[in-house]
Every structure is written in C-alpha cells, then in structure tokens.
Amino acid sequence: MNIILKKTNLIIILILILIFSGCNKKDIGKIKKPEPIPKLEVLYKQAFKSYEEGDWNNSIKLFQKVETRYSFTEWAPRATLMIMFIYYESNDSFNTLEYVKKFKSLYPKNKNNDYVDFIRSMTFYEQINVVSKDQTYTKVALNEFENIIKKYPNSLYAEEARLKIDLINEQIAGKHMYIARYYMKKSKWIPAIKRLKLILNNFQTTIYIDEALHRLVEVYYRLGNENEAKKYAAYLGYNFNESDWYKKSYEVIVNKNYDTKGKKNTQKLKDKVIKVFKFSK
DSSP states (O other), rough: OHHHHHHHHHHHHHHHHHHHSSSSSSGOOOOOOOOOOOOHHHHHHHHHHHHHHTOOHHHHHHHHHHHHHTTTTTTHHHHHHHHHHHHHHHTOOOHHHHHHHHHHHOOTOOTTTTHHHHHHHHHHHHTOOTTSSOOOOHHHHHHHHHHHHOTTTHHHHHHHHHHHHHHHHHHHHHHHHHHHHHHHHHHOOOHHHHHHHHHHHHHHSSTTTTHHHHHHHHHHHHTTOOHHHHHHHHHHHHOOOSSSHHHHHHHHHOOOOOOOOTOOOOOOOOOOOOOOOOOOO
C-alpha cells in the first residue's frame, strides 16, 4: 500500500515539475490583468483611421469592439453601419447582407434604416449580370428599389432608387431584345413579335424602343404584311425621325429588294457609373 502511495506521489511531483518548468519564474504567482478598454472616442477614431488607410480588416475588428464594449452608446449602431459599408465597399455581398440583417434587427427604428435598405438594394444591383445572362438579381434589385420609394418617398435615397430603376428597366428591356433577335435569326417570327411588343408596351423610356419599332418593321415585312410594317415605320418616323433605326426602316419600306438577313445591331447599353454612397460621420 505504501509503495502505491509513494508511486502516486512521485507521479504528481513529476507533473508539477513539468508544469512549472515551462513557466517563467517571474510569472509565477502573478494574476493577469484584463485587457484595458480604450476610451470610446479613441477606439472609434482608431477604427475610422484604419478604414481611411485601407486596413479594412483591422478597422472591422476595432469597430466590432465599439459594438460590443460600448453597445449602450449611440456609437454602436454607427460602428455597425461602418462594418456593413466596409463589407459592401470590398464587394463582400454575403457579409454586407448579414450586417444589414443585424442592424435592422438591433435598431429597427433607427433613422439610418433608409440607408441600410439602400445598401441592401445596391448589393443586389451590383450582382446583375450582362444582358445575355440570367436576370435573377435584376428582378430582386428592382423590387428592393421599388420598396425604398414606397417606404421612404422623401428620403435622400428615393431619387437615387428611381435612377437605378431606370437602369434596371434598360437591363430588362435589353434581355427581351436579346431574345427577340435570337428568334429573328431562327425565323421564329411570332415569338419575336411578342418580345418586341412587350418592349413597346412596357419599356418605352429605354434606349431599345426605337430598335423594337424597327425590328417590328423588319418582321412584318418578312411576313409579307406591309401594312403593319408601314404602321410601325410611321410610329418610328414620328417619334424618332433622327434615329438610325428610322433610316433603316425607311430603307426596308421603300426598297422592295431590301434583304434584312445579316443585319446586326451594334447599339449597346450605355455605360453607367454607380455612385458610391459613403458613410459620413
């Protein structure tokens, strides 16, 4: 029995030796102090300075400290806004939308919710693909901007939302035109007419309206319906008599030997610059 106790004591002593041999003698017996919390003003300014210097990872960490350590102050929601904006500016759509959710959950009545909703809309807007690709995000962004106008009609961002809606409508009209051209190449005249009339009825303020009229002239001419071809040429001439599309339509109508095959549209969607909405202190 004594032998067992002696062996047990020996093992305990060896374990203690191993533990303390790895420690600095000066640290033995010392109690570690908690990390000092910088003053709110100092912490926030450090976070903002890191953002301005391009050290966004450090900026996010510091703003997160503002969020947690000073959650009871008015600077906590501003820190959350800054984190959201940094993620948005760095094209991190996932974390941007996560912080949109976080902000609206924590501060549902905050005066900056129009800005938060706008950033959410812009996040979807900037994921819109080119005309020939899937337009899922186009529809989502359109709904988001329409909601901003409904919820915040007098907001700074309502007017910007209207401008973005115009651009989105250009995108949707471009999609319909892309499909209409495809049908025309395949000589599928009826589905082509449906797409062109959809543009004519729903997207009259887009850059595709005069092309849609001209394409209808082409299609009806190819179908042998000269009356319909002349009708749409007249619409085009009345509204866009300086347009190149009208000149092409005129050539179709007056030249009986005109061949519409191989004609391609070189007009492209105008380049648009997206305004960056920066957070202001």
